[in-house]
Amino acid sequence: MEITETRISIVERPNSRLRAYASVTFDNSFVVRDIRIIEGKKGLFVAMPSKKLQKQCPRCGFKNPITYRFCGSCGSALNPLPPQRLPLSRQHRDVAHPINTQFREYLEKKILEEYEKVKNSSQK
Numbered sequence: 228m229e230i231t232e233t234r235i236s237i238v239e240r241p242n243s244r245l246r247a248y249a250s251v252t253f254d255n256s257f258v259v260r261d262i263r264i265i266e267g268k269k270g271l272f273v274a275m276p277s278k279k280l281q282k283q284c285p286r287c288g289f290k291n292p293i294t295y296r297f298c299g300s301c302g303s304a305l306n307p308l309p310p311q312r313l314p315l316s317r318q319h320r321d322v323a324h325p326i327n328t329q330f331r332e333y334l335e336k337k338i339l340e341e342y343e344k345v346k347n348s349s350q351k
């Protein structure tokens with residue numbers, strides 16, 4: 228599978244590690260949006276689009292983030308697990324992501340190259 232287009236929109240938020248959003252087109256036929264470019268401790272990395280996991284309240288059916296201890300709608304006690312005990316990887320789930328290292332590296336390289344290009348041209 229080939230990446231046929233990469234679009235970058237730079238994010239300028241002073242207190243954020245988020246540097247840009249990317250949308251990537253595969254084989255001229257499938258697009259994935261909301262890929263994030265984040266400034267990490269070891270440099271830039273690419274985060275795939277993800278969603279917060281939710282849990283339905285047994286009493287009223289309201290969907291709460293998985294870390295909530297009380298229902299945001301009716302106040303019933305939910306999961307007693309303290310939020311900080313739950314690793315971040317279990318609070319979010321990737322909506323779309325590469326399933327092998329080779330493609331992940333190819334995707335990251337393409338996105339970061341395009342990001343550098345866009346960033347450099349916007350500084351001139």
Ligand SMILES: [Zn+2]
Binds near residue numbers: 284285298299300301
């Ligand atoms: Zn409820």
